[in-house]
Amino acid sequence: MQSALDLADVQGLIVRGYTMPRARHLLLRIDEPAAARRLLASLVDGSTTGPQVTSAAPWATKPDSCLNVGVTFAGLRALGVPAESLASFPEEFAAGAAARAQRVGDVGTSAPAHWLPAFTDRGLHLLVSVFAQDDAALTRATDAVVRTSGSGLAELCRLDAALLGARVDHFGYVDGISQPTIASAPPTGPPDTMPVAPTGEFLLGHPSQHVGFSYPVPTPEALGRNGSFAAFRMLAQDVDAFHELLTEQSRRTNLPPEQIAAKICGRWRNGTPLVLSPDTDTPQPALSPDQLNDFDYVGRFGDERGLACPVGAHIRRMYPRGSRVAGNGGHKHRIVRRGLTYGPAFDPTRAHDGVERGLLGLFIGVSLRDQFEFLMADWANDGLFAPGLGRSKDPIIGANDDGAGTFSIPGPGGRTVLTDLPRLVTTRGGAYFFLPSVTALRHLAALSDEPGSNAP
Template sequence: MSESAIDLDDVQGLILRGYRVKLARHFVLTITDALATRKLIGALVRGADGLPAITSARLGVPTPAAFLNISFSAAGLAALGVGAGALASFDPAFQRGATDAVSAATVGDVGPSAPRHWIGGLGDATRVHILLSLWVRDSAALMEHVSAQLRAAFGGSVSELYVHDGGEFADGTVHFGYRHGIAQPAIIGMPPRKQFALDAQEPVPPGEFLLGHPNAAGGSYRVLPPELSANSSYGVFRILEQDVAGFEAMLARHAADAGIDTDLLAAKLMGRWRNGKPLALAPHALDAPLPDAQLNNFGFVSPDPAADDTLGLKCPIGAHIRRNNPRGAAVIGSGSSHHRIVRRSMPYGPQYDPARPDTRARGLIGYFINASIRKQFEFLSSEWNRKHDFVKSATGPGGAADGNAVFNISGEDVLSGVNDPASSAFTLPGKGPNGSANRVLEGFSRLVRTRGGVYCFFPSITGLLYLARLP
C-alpha cells in the first residue's frame, strides 16, 4: 500500500479531518445485547432507519450539518464477539485500557486524577464498551433532534452509561485563554489544512494514524482479523478539568517572582502567545501580527543563528508545545515524526469570568488520535511531558559559552504534568554556561485534573461492517 493510497471512504472522518463545529456530544454506552448492537452498528454505517450515518473522511458537498463517529474499548470488542486471540494482536496499551494501574501511572492519572475518582462510571472498565460521538456545526436544536434519534435506536441493544457535551467559545479559545486547534500534523496523502498551510515540518506518514499504512519507522501497525486492520485507528478519549482561577493566580504569582508580564509568562509556559503566535517567530508581544498561514512555519533548531533557538531563549525547552513536538531538537525517542498525535477536542463548561468567579466544572473533552497508544500518547505523556531529562546535550551557534540545552529545562509540563508544589519547577533559560543565567520558578500545583478516560479503537467502515456481521 503506497503512502498516498488512503481510501477516504473507508476511514472514519475524525481521524483525518477536523469538522470545524461548535457543539459536541459524547455518549458512553454499555452493550446489553450483542446481536442487537451488531444490528445497530450496521444501521449506523448505512444510515438506515432514519439514523445518521457514520461519517467517513470523504466529506460530501455541501458539508453536512452533523457528523457521527463510533469507537470501542477492548471490553466492547470482546462483548461484540471479537475473540481473545484477535484482541491479543491489538496495541498492548489498548488491551490494558485507561483504568489499568499501569496505564494510569504511565500517563499521570494518579491522586485526584486516578480512575477511582472519574465521573459518569468511566472508572469501571467492564461497563465502558462504546463511545459514540456526535458533532453538530452550530444548531443546538439539531443536536437534540439527532440525539433523540440515536437514543430511540439504543433501546434493546445498549444502555447509556454517561453523556458529556462540549462547546466551542465564540473567540476560538479554551479555558486557559489560548487559541487552540492550530498545530495538527500534515499527513502524507491528505491535502494541507487551508487555514494553517505553511509548516516547517515534514509531513507525517499516514501509518502514524492509520493501521495498515507505512509509518515513520518504515513498517506498519496491524491487528487481527484483517477486516479490522487497514484504515482503522486508536483514540484516547479524555475529560480534562481545568482550574482556571488557579491558573490565573499562578500566572500573577510567578510573573511577579520572575519580574515579567503575566502575558509573557503565559506565552513562555505554552510556547505561544494566547493569540496563537509562536514565540519562536514572535518572542516579543509587540511583534507584527502573523497571518494564520504562518503560525506553524517554524522550528526550534536552525543553522541560521538568527532563527536558531536550541537553548530555548525564545521558546523555553519546557514549554508545552515544545515538549509535545520538539520539531527536530535533540531528544530521546525516535524523533518528532514518530510520536505525533491528532487532537480532536473542545472546551466544556462556561467560559470563566474573573469578575464573577465560580467553581463550576470546566475543561477540555475529546480525543487524541494515533496508530499506537503506547508509542504515541503514552510516550508523550510519560517521557516528554513528565520528565526533563529527555533533552539531549546540544549547544547553539554560540557554543558552550552560551549554554547547553540539558541545563535549560526542569520539572514536568506545567500545563499537563503531575505537578507537586514541593518539587515542581519551570526554567526560563538565559544565555550563560551550564545554566548559570537561568531563572527557575518553583512551587507549581496541578492545574489539570483527569475526570475520565477511555482507550478506544476506531474501526474502518469495512471493520464496522465486519463487526455488524459477527455471528
C-alpha cells in the first residue's frame, strides 16, 4: 500500500529526468551559516524573479533551467542542525564518500588521495546543481545563486557537463535508457514491464522495497520526510584504453570490436539490447524507442545462460531484472541516475591527447548503503551474487586496477574469455549528499545560531 506523494514537496531530479543538455554543479563551503540559510530561503520562497528549487510538480511549460540542492552531513551541522537530529541520519552518510571509498572500489588511482581537492575538503557543505536548455540560461541561474550567496559562502569549485552528441557517453554508448518507474511519480524513460519501484525505495517516509519495512526518517519529520540521498561522482573515462581493449580483444578472439563492445555492456552502442537483438544493432523490423527497455533475461526471453547477454555484462550486473541472484534481490537495489558528460568528444585521429573526459553524475536512492554502495561493492566489484562470475568485476566500471580483469562470453560452442582487462573508469571525486524536500529546505532556512533554539 503506497502512501500519497506530494510532488510539489519533492526535489524534481529524484523522480524525473529534465533532459536538458547543460549542467553546472557548484560545490560550496559555508563560512557564515546565516548567509547559507538566506540562500536556501531564497530558493524556496516562491519568487518569480530569482531561481527556485525545481520540484517534481508538473509544469505547463518547460523552464529554461532547473535547480536542485544537496547538503553533506558536515553541511547540516554547519547550518545549525542540532546533534540529536544529526544522530538520526544513517552512518554511511555521516561518514562520507571518502571514508567509504574502499567499499565501493575507489582504490588505487581512484582513491581519495587522488581526488580533486574540493571533494576531500572538510568544508564541502552544499551542492547546487543547475540544469539548463542552453549556456545563457545556465549562466543566468548560476550567477543568481552566486549573487545571493554573497561573501558568506565560498565556491570550492564548479564542474560543468554537457550532452555529448546523441545522448552518448565517451565510450560511445547511448546512455540513460533504463530508469526505475517510481510509484506515485511521473513515468520516466522508455517503458518496461519490470515491477514498479515503491515510493519508499527513493523517498524517505514511504513504504520501501522491503515488505513491512520503511527506512527510518531523520528527525524532525519536517527535515527527513520526502528526502533522499545521492552519491555525487566525477568519473573519468579512459577512452584510449577502451578502444585499445576492443582492438586487442578482437585480435585475440576474432570477434568484431563492436560485438565485444556490445557484450561487455549488454547493449549495442546505439542502445539496442542484446536480449532483443543478439546479432546486430539494426534488427529488422527496427525496434521503436519504447522497446529499448522492455525486456528481461528470463521467461519468454529465455537468456538464463547469457548466450545473448552475458551474465557479467555491465547492464545485467547493475540491474539483473528477473535473473537468479543471491538473496533474490534483483529488483531491490535500483538507483536513479542523473548525469552528463564532461570534456570534448573523442577524436580517434588524435588518440592520447591528454584531455580528461568523463561523467558527472548523481546516483540517487533512499539508502546509500543498500543501493549505491551495494551495487558497487557486491555487483560491480564482486561476482559471487550470480552463477559463473566468480570474483570477476564489471568490465566497464569495475576496479580492475591490476589490469587483470576477465570477462566470459558464453557461446554455443563454449566460452570465449577476455583477459587482461584494465580499469576503464577512474573516480576523480565523490561526495554523499542529502537531498532535502522543499519543506526541509524551509526548515533548514529557519534554523538559528542561538543556542538551544534548533532543538527538534
